[in-house]
Amino acid sequence: MKINDLAVRIGGQAGDGSLATGEILSRYFRRIGFYVATDKDFPSRIRGGHTSYAIRGAQKKIYSIGDRIDALLSFDEDSISLHIDEIEPGGVVIYDNSRKDIEINREDIKKIKIPLANIARKELGIELIKNTMALGVISHLFHFDEVIMKETIKDTYKNKSEKIIEENLRAFDIGVEKSKGLPLMENYSLQILRGEDDTLLLMGNEAIGLGALAAGCRFIAAYPITPASDVLEFLSKHLPERGGVAIQAESEIAAINMAVGAAYAGLRAMAVTSGPGFDLKTEGIGLASMIEQPVVILDAQRAGPSTGLPTKTEQSDINHAIYGGHGDKARIVIAPGNVEEAFYFSFQAFNLSEKFQVPVIILSDELISWNKQVVKKFDLKSLKIERGKLELNPSDKGKEFPRYSLEDDGISYRTIPGIEKGIHLETGDEHDIYGHITENPVNRVKMMEKRMKKIELMKKELFPSIVEGEGEVAIISMGSTMGPIIEAMERLPKNIKFIRVRTLFPFLDDVKENLKDVKIAFVVEQNYLGQLEDLVKLNTGFRNTVGIRKYDGRSFRPGIIERKIREVMGW
Amino acid sequence: MVNINLYDRDTPTWCPGCGDYGVLTALKRAASNLGLDPTKTVLVTGIGCSSKINSYFYSYGIHTIHGRAAAVATGIKLSNPELEVIIAGGDGDAYAIGTEHLVHIARRNLDVAYIVMNNQIYGLTKGQVSPTSDEGFITITTPYGSYEKPVNGPLLALASGATFVARGFSGDPLQLSNIIEEAIKHKGFALVDVLSPCVTWNKINTYDWYKENSYQLKDHDPTDKKKAFEILLDEKFALGIIYKKEEKTFEEKVFRKFVHSPLKPIDVDLSIEKIYDEFR
Numbered sequence: 098m099k100i101n102d103l104a105v106r107i108g109g110q111a112g113d114g115s116l117a118t119g120e121i122l123s124r125y126f127r128r129i130g131f132y133v134a135t136d137k138d139f140p141s142r143i144r145g146g147h148t149s150y151a152i153r154g155a156q157k158k159i160y161s162i163g164d165r166i167d168a169l170l171s172f173d174e175d176s177i178s179l180h181i182d183e184i185e186p187g188g189v190v191i192y193d194n195s196r197k198d199i200e201i202n203r204e205d206i207k208k209i210k211i212p213l214a215n216i217a218r219k220e221l222g223i224e225l226i227k228n229t230m231a232l233g234v235i236s237h238l239f240h241f242d243e244v245i246m247k248e249t250i251k252d253t254y255k256n257k258s259e260k261i262i263e264e265n266l267r268a269f270d271i272g273v274e275k276s277k278g279l280p281l282m283e284n285y286s287l288q289i290l291r292g293e294d295d296t297l298l299l300m301g302n303e304a305i306g307l308g309a310l311a312a313g314c315r316f317i318a319a320y321p322i323t324p325a326s327d328v329l330e331f332l333s334k335h336l337p338e339r340g341g342v343a344i345q346a347e348s349e350i351a352a353i354n355m356a357v358g359a360a361y362a363g364l365r366a367m368a369v370t371s372g373p374g375f376d377l378k379t380e381g382i383g384l385a386s387m388i389e390q391p392v393v394i395l396d397a398q399r400a401g402p403s404t405g406l407p408t409k410t411e412q413s414d415i416n417h418a419i420y421g422g423h424g425d426k427a428r429i430v431i432a433p434g435n436v437e438e439a440f441y442f443s444f445q446a447f448n449l450s451e452k453f454q455v456p457v458i459i460l461s462d463e464l465i466s467w468n469k470q471v472v473k474k475f476d477l478k479s480l481k482i483e484r485g486k487l488e489l490n491p492s493d494k495g496k497e498f499p500r501y502s503l504e505d506d507g508i509s510y511r512t513i514p515g516i517e518k519g520i521h522l523e524t525g526d527e528h529d530i531y532g533h534i535t536e537n538p539v540n541r542v543k544m545m546e547k548r549m550k551k552i553e554l555m556k557k558e559l560f561p562s563i564v565e566g567e568g569e570v571a572i573i574s575m576g577s578t579m580g581p582i583i584e585a586m587e588r589l590p591k592n593i594k595f596i597r598v599r600t601l602f603p604f605l606d607d608v609k610e611n612l613k614d615v616k617i618a619f620v621v622e623q624n625y626l627g628q629l630e631d632l633v634k635l636n637t638g639f640r641n642t643v644g645i646r647k648y649d650g651r652s653f654r655p656g657i658i659e660r661k662i663r664e665v666m667g668w
Numbered sequence: 669m670v671n672i673n674l675y676d677r678d679t680p681t682w683c684p685g686c687g688d689y690g691v692l693t694a695l696k697r698a699a700s701n702l703g704l705d706p707t708k709t710v711l712v713t714g715i716g717c718s719s720k721i722n723s724y725f726y727s728y729g730i731h732t733i734h735g736r737a738a739a740v741a742t743g744i745k746l747s748n749p750e751l752e753v754i755i756a757g758g759d760g761d762a763y764a765i766g767t768e769h770l771v772h773i774a775r776r777n778l779d780v781a782y783i784v785m786n787n788q789i790y791g792l793t794k795g796q797v798s799p800t801s802d803e804g805f806i807t808i809t810t811p812y813g814s815y816e817k818p819v820n821g822p823l824l825a826l827a828s829g830a831t832f833v834a835r836g837f838s839g840d841p842l843q844l845s846n847i848i849e850e851a852i853k854h855k856g857f858a859l860v861d862v863l864s865p866c867v868t869w870n871k872i873n874t875y876d877w878y879k880e881n882s883y884q885l886k887d888h889d890p891t892d893k894k895k896a897f898e899i900l901l902d903e904k905f906a907l908g909i910i911y912k913k914e915e916k917t918f919e920e921k922v923f924r925k926f927v928h929s930p931l932k933p934i935d936v937d938l939s940i941e942k943i944y945d946e947f948r
Contacts, residue, residue, distance in 0.1 A: 124948070127948070252948065297944055297947040297948065298947050298948070299946075299947040303946075303947070307940050307943065310937050310940050310943075311936055311937050311938075311940050312936070312937075313934035313935070313936070313937055315747075315928045315930075316743065316746065316747060318743065335943060337922075337924065337925070338925065339928060339937070339939075340923070340925065340926045340927050340928030341928050342746045342747070342922055344742075344746065344922075346739070346772075347768050347769065347771070347772040348768055350736065350739070350768075351736075351739040351742075351768065351769055351772070352739075354732065354733070354736040354739035354740045354743065355739050355740070355742050355743035355746075356743060357732075357740055357743060358712075358730075358739065358740035358741060358742060358743025358744040358747070359743035359744065359746065359747040360743075361730055361740070361743070361744060362710075362743065362744040362747035362748045362751070362930055363747065363748065363930030363931065364747040364748075364928070364930045365934070366743065366747070380733055381733070381736070383733075384732060384733050384736075388730070474941075474944065475940075477936055477938055477940070477941070480936045481936070482934055482935060482936055484934075489931060489932075489933065496726075513930060513931070514707075514708070514709075514710045514728035514744070514748065514751055515707065515708055515728075515748055515750065515751055515930075515931055516707065516931065517707050518707075519707065519728075520706055520707060520726070520727065520728055521728070522722060522723065522729045522730070522731065523729070523730045523731070524730070524731035525715075525731065525732060525733050526731065532729075533678065533723060534720070534723060534731070
């Protein structure tokens, strides 16, 4: 008996509506009080090509779709060939055989063939509505609460016409009707837990957008790129009503420089991108470091280099985020591990960037950016806007404001254009305290030291690692891999200490302390070269590491991590 | 009208005789005539000799990176539309490494003026060919003569949707200051291409050469766009305001309700709770 944990994969050709079906299913899970994790897998094209969407709902807190699925809803043949082995014994495959009837070779699962598209066309005259019909089938098989499911459908389509809502509800009923007599999934039990009112279901990109809004970000410039565009789209909708600006720039380079300009003019500003665009932003980020302007940059990592796998996940921009660009520069690189953190990190990124007058890079990956998770409504009362040494009403300091004055902590007072008594220059050239260009070596040393001094100072306020468990065997990771790691740990027979690094630059000293009694550390990351592993070794001196790496564009599964650790440890 | 000395800043380090002195003088005179408040003016520049102009002109100034002045200026103007934002730089900035931004700032009709000091050579890097150098022009990187046709900057700006296009000559700072004044006053994107000789590296396109190869626009109706295109296709350089038309600016379209001013303190935006409904 499997209780309160169900993973469903919906597969079909792009345009079949797998994502829409998955959206309703994940909303249903939230409504009954479950946590949710999702994983999108689709090709970089508009129509056609196999697409699949995995949705898992569970009573326990989950961040991963897990190893196996319980149900496969397939609208095309590819779904069967690609995912049939993924089904848990005792699970079910529902195959829409309208297009083609095929042999399904698994004896340990239930096999249901039903011509959903044909029925949809015949009964409602709309083939695409087969999706909602399929939800009726799943609901019946797994004893979903039909009232809640119908509420969910209504709510999902609330901005559509009455007619569309009616059609979908009708399609759902037909799906339920047609399933009568099919073998029920009696080996599964999903209880209605409720308690839904204080939760939200959203993906990382939306959480980042919300965090930015909450922080008072009023400017975003971006060039469309997968998987970061959602943030631009979200803020394009919500910034104008707040007197802010969302601009689709002519290029990645334009976008970062516009954001730097906005920050200079005093707005909280951000630019969002993924690897290829992040490459192009390097010079602009360097400018922000040199003129000490606060700007927030999201790099939602995807598989690289170059165009790589545009719609697939990876964590291979770590080195670039930390080291990218010429010259020595102060910056902050933080990596949220889940959707909830994506919100709070996004909010705090704006505070940190203003306090330390540096660019802050939020390093997410495609999985966090797109993964829909259920989170508690954000605790806005716990948040505070901190703008550091911004002077909106400076005292008279002479004809020019000493924008780069040498203070003990390295952080100068900052003012913005439009303010009386604030006139000064800013330049990417080396400059004196008024921002005037100078090549004087004494000044150069002072200014360099002033900017670099901030790195040590900011360490105190950055996000320490999250440590779970105790033991001589450790797992180290960053970002989205926390989901499968936590589940792998539950299955392993011995204690494990899990260290999730959340600040990549400057690297914090706590990682070294946490490794004090550790004998061996597995570093789990989604890249080939082991960029995180190198970073840990470099900064902690800890040598006995084993890399668990994945670079096929797909996210980790708990089983991969579990098997590798068992193999190395002889467990 | 304010005292022109208000805009004095550092002493320029340009070579004696550099065309950019004329531009600086013209800019100061225009600012003085317009009574520009230095605390509400931002002079945004790129990289190169000409881009150092904000070290010599007293106002807020930001000296950015090569080619990106227009993009930075876009961010500034959209953050605080009340600022007078002026962009200045060279032909490399505007017509080579930063061409994309010229096209797009023009089509947006952002309310800023862009002064391009065009000397048809790369000066600060010591004499390489520029995007506006004539075909056959010999430099250290084109010892056999340039193989490329020059970019026609004002024509490009006009084709991209600029609502003010003019050309001046730094050998005539009085006319230039009038043009710059009009450009700053113009509501919308204004491009001012200035023939501004490099006395050190360009021995061909000299003050005398420009005098011979330019002419004053007379009895020209600057609202006639077709005529403006024709003028810009002339072999010789027309001097004066070539095109001018009032159109809605980008800011007017963007800020339909109100503008969030960066000069005011901010609080945690609790109104995001109203968006929660999207996530249920």
